Amino acid sequence: MEDITNSNHPISIDEEEKFFSSNVESFWRMVWNRFKKHKLAIAGLIVLGIMIVICFLAPVIAPFPYEELHLSDVPDGMPLRPGGKYILGTDQLGRDFFTRCLYGGRISLTVGIVSTMIALAIGIPLGCIAGYYGGAADMIIMRVVEFFACVPTFPLLLTLNAVLDNPSIYLVMAIIGIFGWGGVCRQVRAQFLTLKNQEFVQAAEALGYKDRKVIFKHILPNALTPVIIIATMSVAGGILMESSLSYLGLGVQEPIPSWGAMLKAGKSFLRDRPHLCMIPGILILVVSLALNFIGDGLRDALDPRNTRN
Amino acid sequence: MLKYILKRILTMIPMLIGISIMCYFIIDLAPGDASDMYFNPEIMAAHPEYMEQVREQLGLDKPVYVRYVRWLNELVHGNFGYSYYSKRPVWTELKARIGITVLIASLSIFLEFLIGLAIGILCAKHQNKPPDYIFSTLAVIGHCVPAFWLALVMILVFAIKLKWLPSTGLYTPKLANASLGIRFMDRVKHLVLPVTVTAVSGIGSKARQMRSSYLDVMNQDYIRTARAKGVGERAITWTHTFRNACIPILTMMSGILPALIGGSFILESIFGIPGLGFYGTEAILKHDYPVIMATIMFSSLLVMVGTLIVDILYVLVDPRVKL
Amino acid sequence: MDKDILLNVKELHTGFESPKGFIPAVTGVSFDIARGESVALVGESGCGKSVTAMSVMQLLSVPPARIEAEEIKYNGQDLMKFSAGKMREIRGNEISMIFQEPMTSLNPILKIGFQIAESLRIHRGLNKKEAWDEAVNMLRKVGIPDPEKRVNEYPHQLSGGMRQRVMIAIALSCRPNLLIADEPTTALDVTIQAQILELIADLQEETGMSLLLITHNMGIVAQMADRVMVMYAGQIVESTDVDTIFDNPAHPYTIGLLESIPSADEKVKTLNIIEGTVPSPMFYPKGCRFAPRCPYADEKCAAVQPSLSNIGNGHLCRCHYPKNTKGGGQL
Numbered sequence: 001m002e003d004i005t006n007s008n009h010p011i012s013i014d015e016e017e018k019f020f021s022s023n024v025e026s027f028w029r030m031v032w033n034r035f036k037k038h039k040l041a042i043a044g045l046i047v048l049g050i051m052i053v054i055c056f057l058a059p060v061i062a063p064f065p066y067e068e069l070h071l072s073d074v075p076d077g078m079p080l081r082p083g084g085k086y087i088l089g090t091d092q093l094g095r096d097f098f099t100r101c102l103y104g105g106r107i108s109l110t111v112g113i114v115s116t117m118i119a120l121a122i123g124i125p126l127g128c129i130a131g132y133y134g135g136a137a138d139m140i141i142m143r144v145v146e147f148f149a150c151v152p153t154f155p156l157l158l159t160l161n162a163v164l165d166n167p168s169i170y171l172v173m174a175i176i177g178i179f180g181w182g183g184v185c186r187q188v189r190a191q192f193l194t195l196k197n198q199e200f201v202q203a204a205e206a207l208g209y210k211d212r213k214v215i216f217k218h219i220l221p222n223a224l225t226p227v228i229i230i231a232t233m234s235v236a237g238g239i240l241m242e243s244s245l246s247y248l249g250l251g252v253q254e255p256i257p258s259w260g261a262m263l264k265a266g267k268s269f270l271r272d273r274p275h276l277c278m279i280p281g282i283l284i285l286v287v288s289l290a291l292n293f294i295g296d297g298l299r300d301a302l303d304p305r306n307t308r309n
Numbered sequence: 310m311l312k313y314i315l316k317r318i319l320t321m322i323p324m325l326i327g328i329s330i331m332c333y334f335i336i337d338l339a340p341g342d343a344s345d346m347y348f349n350p351e352i353m354a355a356h357p358e359y360m361e362q363v364r365e366q367l368g369l370d371k372p373v374y375v376r377y378v379r380w381l382n383e384l385v386h387g388n389f390g391y392s393y394y395s396k397r398p399v400w401t402e403l404k405a406r407i408g409i410t411v412l413i414a415s416l417s418i419f420l421e422f423l424i425g426l427a428i429g430i431l432c433a434k435h436q437n438k439p440p441d442y443i444f445s446t447l448a449v450i451g452h453c454v455p456a457f458w459l460a461l462v463m464i465l466v467f468a469i470k471l472k473w474l475p476s477t478g479l480y481t482p483k484l485a486n487a488s489l490g491i492r493f494m495d496r497v498k499h500l501v502l503p504v505t506v507t508a509v510s511g512i513g514s515k516a517r518q519m520r521s522s523y524l525d526v527m528n529q530d531y532i533r534t535a536r537a538k539g540v541g542e543r544a545i546t547w548t549h550t551f552r553n554a555c556i557p558i559l560t561m562m563s564g565i566l567p568a569l570i571g572g573s574f575i576l577e578s579i580f581g582i583p584g585l586g587f588y589g590t591e592a593i594l595k596h597d598y599p600v601i602m603a604t605i606m607f608s609s610l611l612v613m614v615g616t617l618i619v620d621i622l623y624v625l626v627d628p629r630v631k632l
Numbered sequence: 633m634d635k636d637i638l639l640n641v642k643e644l645h646t647g648f649e650s651p652k653g654f655i656p657a658v659t660g661v662s663f664d665i666a667r668g669e670s671v672a673l674v675g676e677s678g679c680g681k682s683v684t685a686m687s688v689m690q691l692l693s694v695p696p697a698r699i700e701a702e703e704i705k706y707n708g709q710d711l712m713k714f715s716a717g718k719m720r721e722i723r724g725n726e727i728s729m730i731f732q733e734p735m736t737s738l739n740p741i742l743k744i745g746f747q748i749a750e751s752l753r754i755h756r757g758l759n760k761k762e763a764w765d766e767a768v769n770m771l772r773k774v775g776i777p778d779p780e781k782r783v784n785e786y787p788h789q790l791s792g793g794m795r796q797r798v799m800i801a802i803a804l805s806c807r808p809n810l811l812i813a814d815e816p817t818t819a820l821d822v823t824i825q826a827q828i829l830e831l832i833a834d835l836q837e838e839t840g841m842s843l844l845l846i847t848h849n850m851g852i853v854a855q856m857a858d859r860v861m862v863m864y865a866g867q868i869v870e871s872t873d874v875d876t877i878f879d880n881p882a883h884p885y886t887i888g889l890l891e892s893i894p895s896a897d898e899k900v901k902t903l904n905i906i907e908g909t910v911p912s913p914m915f916y917p918k919g920c921r922f923a924p925r926c927p928y929a930d931e932k933c934a935a936v937q938p939s940l941s942n943i944g945n946g947h948l949c950r951c952h953y954p955k956n957t958k959g960g961g962q963l
Binding site: 146147149150151152153154155156158159160161162163164183236240243244247248249260263267270271274277278280281284285288289292293296 | 324327328331332335336338449450452453454455457458459461462464465469563564567568570571572574575578586589590593594596601604605608609612613616
Binding site: 529530531532533534535536537538539540541544548549552553626627628629 | 689691720721722723724725728729731733736737738739740741742750751754755786788799802
């Protein structure tokens, strides 16, 4: 990088900015280095990565199609134990449990991720506007956030499902996202409020940068760091909501498997075939744990003031 | 203070109205209407003109906003309508059920604070030593466990395998004539699993939050001042550090309340607890719309009351906060 | 000359264990403070002055800190041998400390009165009412107007200068024999600075307490101190009375410090600076720690560490070639 500090010609603002912003990548490198130190977070990342890969490769990996019945193998309606032809056994209709777990994972992970993305898509822009412009926009947006905050999402989700007679999974994702943007918005707004008054923003404004430029290039990168953490937690939350929904029989319908629905089906065999309940639950737990560990690692890695260790 | 409470109650009203509007319109999307309550679908299909008459009579042909205002009018007079399913007034059925949901939620919150905060402080004071690792990991697991699955596991272990605790319900019918003491213990035994399962997630998150805020506070200058004054360890922990560390936890509480109330919808179903959540879930599955409306309104009301309580606590704990 | 020595620190070594190794913050520091004396501990940021004070008060958390000393004698007793409980009895009671940042040094959720009264109740056994009344007295003494009202207020309701006064009130409530003031005015406005220093000086005169004043501001030193100790890179490099330090500084670092103070009278084009930067504690030079920056250093300086030697009349200097040795100080 040429040393512009000693150059003879007057430098434009953009050149100067390019010189200084070339250091941005080292920020992320620094974050990654700190993240690497968290063994649990790395473990979480690996586990989550493996799960995502396996579940989304389900059509390729799974030994059987998920809806294929093998009634001849379950003559008395009692699911098979793990082992032999069926790695994890079957359910009461003779469907391979392992396959169903894989496909169920696909559903859960998709719901978690997409709903979070929707929440971010709504929450971040609104948070920016509320935080940066303040005034009437801020008041309106915050009232709306409060409104959504006092309605418990789950009952409303159930209601919608009942009312619309089991809508598509996409609507489920949309609804979870729509009810989840409040937290994101609040965080982004809080960050904007703090950062707005810091000197570097005032400096940018004094240099005559347009509003949008100030928002996007200067404040937003800083404001997003807590949002990343919220995002990981909300994926876990979305997965949990989807499984709760399917546990009650709503949400994704047969024959498409979902971990929650599998749990519900397994309840009848709690005594004799506990693995039908245990395994889906453990899977949800593991994914949730992985996401939480990643969130913890990110929290420590992104906060330079963190002297916890 | 009183003025603040009144002000908050006043703001709750438009919120509730807003929620009711949202609910009403959502439910209106559903196929069918109140006339389904009275008539057999076959009859309805066979006599469409008669059904038209009935609808007119019940005012079901009016546009949705008219129906809404009528419904709201009824509501204000205390009439929540009649359950499609049981044909009884919704309010009567609700009244009997709110208490138990509030009881379980309150007990659960109490446990969460008691145990969660204690574990958090323990972890903070022994930072990076074995107790910290063990309990922090347990806290994370507790926070991440899907509650409905944990409920099943606990039922499996404690009710089916060990037979220590009952699996469902609020009391054992055959003990109805036993002495007060035995009946009380019976009730307690029935509440142990639901309250525990509800509390586990909260304990986990409070422990983690307390650990982190306690550590934050411990590093503050004013704790150094307190040490420089010669204040004893016990006073430093409780008088100086603990109260300051509680502040972020209260912030967290208002976010958790909706999940707590919402969670009751599923947990009460698993444990067969006749509370608000179970009532609502059943109603949803049976398409019992008046009940659904009422339960959602009441759940939101509970959340709002809870938030108000948290905000008041906030003012009591942190003198920097003005109403 | 027989001074009544209140505090005698002998060979204090304090360091911190870190993942990167052991960081020596204070090396071989020895000094004493007499009753009623004001001693200034001067040096730039990071030279170990605060760590020295915290070591005396035993306020560092012992892992990761490691405090070793031949002895730290206060009133004839060795503080190094004190149990935690006994040390607590000393702190805030016989030796008090005030810190640099008044904005964050007070507990935000406790009333001012409570924070002052706490010391009194712990150390003097006063009951709630007595302690509260005395707290009002102390507020009045440190110059806070309307003390009866203020005593019930919270720290966020006070300005920085007022908060520092409250800190002083807390520190002096039990009439300590020694007040350690760690950069008490650095975070305050210049005008408030003067008031606070005057307050400390007045209270010192009234109670006869000793003062260990930690600062990097030579102006404050001139105003407040009887004796001055200059620290650099964890060691005391010069120690003498205040007049001598200004008239006849012997150590090149002290000379550099004094020369870098811009004069109000002369007009100069460039400010005097000391070339180079303070060495990192992990990589202290083998010889004199100031040698890399010293204009007068030679091979001996780079190879052999000078010891703190008396260059005349109690004027101590850690240098192979002390300057200005003609006069020497008086005790």
